[in-house]
Amino acid sequence: MLRNPVSTPQQAHSCNDRKTIRSLTVPGLGPNVAKIGRLIPAPDISIEPVLSLGAFMPTAATRFNSVLDAGPVVKVTAGRYAIAWAIKLLGLQKGDGVLMPAFHCASMIEPLSVVGAEPVFYRINDDLTIDLDDVRSKLTPSVKAILATHYFGFPQPLAALREFCDGAGIALIEDCAHSFFGNFAGRPVGSYGDFAIASPRKFFPVPDGGILVRRSENTSTISLSSADFPSAAKQAFNFLEHSLAYGRLFAIAPIINLIGYLGRAARGSQKNVGLDKIEPILVGGDSGAFGDFDAALMLKKMSGFSRLTCGAVAKSRMIAHRRKNYIKLLRGLEGLPRCRPLFPELPAEVVPHMFPLWVDDLDTVFPKLEDLAVPMQRFGQFLWPDTDGTTCPVSSEMSRHLVQFPCHQELTERELDTIITRIRSALDAS
Ligand SMILES: Cc1ncc(COP(=O)(O)O)c(C=O)c1O
Structure with a gap:
C-alpha cells in the first residue's frame, strides 16, 4: 500500500518551500514540547x-514551445492533481506499479493514492537523467507507467525514453512541473508522453494552477467546477498584496491598499501586508508538507485569475x-x-x-x-x-x-x- 509518511521535524518542508527545518531541543521541556523552531528572516x-x-511587456526573443503546444490541455489547480488525473485516465488500479524517480518530492508521489497505485522507485544518474538500466530491472507485469521529471527545466532524453516505453508496453507521464517551456530535439516538452503535467505557478506570476496534457485520442470526459467566487477573489487579492509586499505593482498600490483596507475593516481584522511586513518565519516544529494532497481538489478548475494572467x-x-x-x-x-x-x-x-x-x-x-x-x-x-x-x-x-x-x-x-x-x-x- 502507498504509505503516507509520518511527518518528522525534518520533513516539515515541501519541494516548493524555500525554508527548511532545523528543530531545537530545549532541555528541561517535556517530550511533547521539546521541539521548537527558530526564527529566520523571511527572504x-x-x-x-x-x-x-x-x-x-514583451521582449524580442525567439519563440519557445511550451507544454501548451504538446496536445489538448485540461487546467486544474496544481500539478499534483494533474498527475492524479493522468493516473486515473490511464485506468490504473489498486496495486498497479508506477515507476517513480527516487529523487522526488511528496507532491509527485501522493497522487498515486487516488487509485491505490504503488510507487516503484528507479535510480537517476549524476546528471539527473533516468538510469534506464535500473528502470529495465524494475519492470514487472504489474508496472503500468513511468513518470519522468525534467528536473529544473533540463529535459530527460525523451526520444530514448519514448522508445523504451513503447518496447516495454508502459505509459509515459512527462513531469514538466519544472519545464513549462522548452523543446527536446525540436519538439515541445510534454509531447513525447502519453500524458504530461505542468505547474504554472512555478513559472507564471499566479497563485494556483496545474496543467494536464493528453493525447488527442484520449477523449474521456473530465468535469471540473470553479471555486466559489469569494474564495477565488480572496486568493487573487492575496496574490496582488503579496506582489505589492515584494515591491511590485507600485502604480496601483493605492487601489490594492484601499481594497485591502475595506476588506479587513469589513472582517474586523487589523492585519496588513506591506513592504515592511514580510515577517520572520518560524522554522521547526512538527508540521509537515507530506499529506498536502487533497483528492477533492482534483475536481476544481484553475482559477479565472490565474488563467487570465497566464494568457496575458x-x-x-x-x-x-x-x-x-x-x-x-x-x-x-x-x-x-x-x-x-x-x-x-x-x-x-x-x-x-x-x-x-x-x-x-x-x-x-x-x-x-x-x-x-x-x-x-x-x-x-x-x-x-x-x-x-x-x-x-x-x-x-x-x-x-x-x-x-x-x-x-x-x-x-x-x-x-x-x-x-x-x-x-x-x-x-x-
Ligand atoms: C517535479 C515536480 N513535479 C510535480 C510537482 C507538483 O506540482 P504542484 O506543486 O503544482 O502540485 C512538483 C511540486 O513542486 C514538482 O517539483
Whole structure:
C-alpha cells in the first residue's frame, strides 16, 4: 500500500518551500514540547514570480514551445492533481506499479493514492537523467507507467525514453512541473508522453494552477467546477498584496491598499501586508508538507485569475529573463570553493526553472544561507520513507547536497546581485 509518511521535524518542508527545518531541543521541556523552531528572516526577495506591470511587456526573443503546444490541455489547480488525473485516465488500479524517480518530492508521489497505485522507485544518474538500466530491472507485469521529471527545466532524453516505453508496453507521464517551456530535439516538452503535467505557478506570476496534457485520442470526459467566487477573489487579492509586499505593482498600490483596507475593516481584522511586513518565519516544529494532497481538489478548475494572467503575461520576457538570470548566476558564483552548479551549461532548448547548486558541506552552509535570508528551495530534501540510501545512492546525495536559487523573470539586477553576494558570503564564511 502507498504509505503516507509520518511527518518528522525534518520533513516539515515541501519541494516548493524555500525554508527548511532545523528543530531545537530545549532541555528541561517535556517530550511533547521539546521541539521548537527558530526564527529566520523571511527572504525579502521572492522565490517565485510575483506580478509586476512589466510582466505584460514583451521582449524580442525567439519563440519557445511550451507544454501548451504538446496536445489538448485540461487546467486544474496544481500539478499534483494533474498527475492524479493522468493516473486515473490511464485506468490504473489498486496495486498497479508506477515507476517513480527516487529523487522526488511528496507532491509527485501522493497522487498515486487516488487509485491505490504503488510507487516503484528507479535510480537517476549524476546528471539527473533516468538510469534506464535500473528502470529495465524494475519492470514487472504489474508496472503500468513511468513518470519522468525534467528536473529544473533540463529535459530527460525523451526520444530514448519514448522508445523504451513503447518496447516495454508502459505509459509515459512527462513531469514538466519544472519545464513549462522548452523543446527536446525540436519538439515541445510534454509531447513525447502519453500524458504530461505542468505547474504554472512555478513559472507564471499566479497563485494556483496545474496543467494536464493528453493525447488527442484520449477523449474521456473530465468535469471540473470553479471555486466559489469569494474564495477565488480572496486568493487573487492575496496574490496582488503579496506582489505589492515584494515591491511590485507600485502604480496601483493605492487601489490594492484601499481594497485591502475595506476588506479587513469589513472582517474586523487589523492585519496588513506591506513592504515592511514580510515577517520572520518560524522554522521547526512538527508540521509537515507530506499529506498536502487533497483528492477533492482534483475536481476544481484553475482559477479565472490565474488563467487570465497566464494568457496575458509576456512569454517572451519570461523566457529571455530566465535564461539571462541563469547565466548571471552561473557567472556570479563562478570560482566559489566547495560547490558547483549542477548544470554548468544552459542548452539552447532549455528555459530553467531554478539554479541548482551542489554544496559539499550543505549542512553547515544552509543555516548561514537561511540567516542571510537567501530565497531558496531544496527539492528532494525529504524523500519518501519507503526509500533509503540503497534505493538510489545518487538521489540520497542530491537530497543532502543540492539547493536551488531562483532565476525567475521578475528578479531585478539588484536582487540577483544581492542573492549572489549573500551566497558568496555564506560559502566564504564556511
Ligand atoms: C517535479 C515536480 N513535479 C510535480 C510537482 C507538483 O506540482 P504542484 O506543486 O503544482 O502540485 C512538483 C511540486 O513542486 C514538482 O517539483
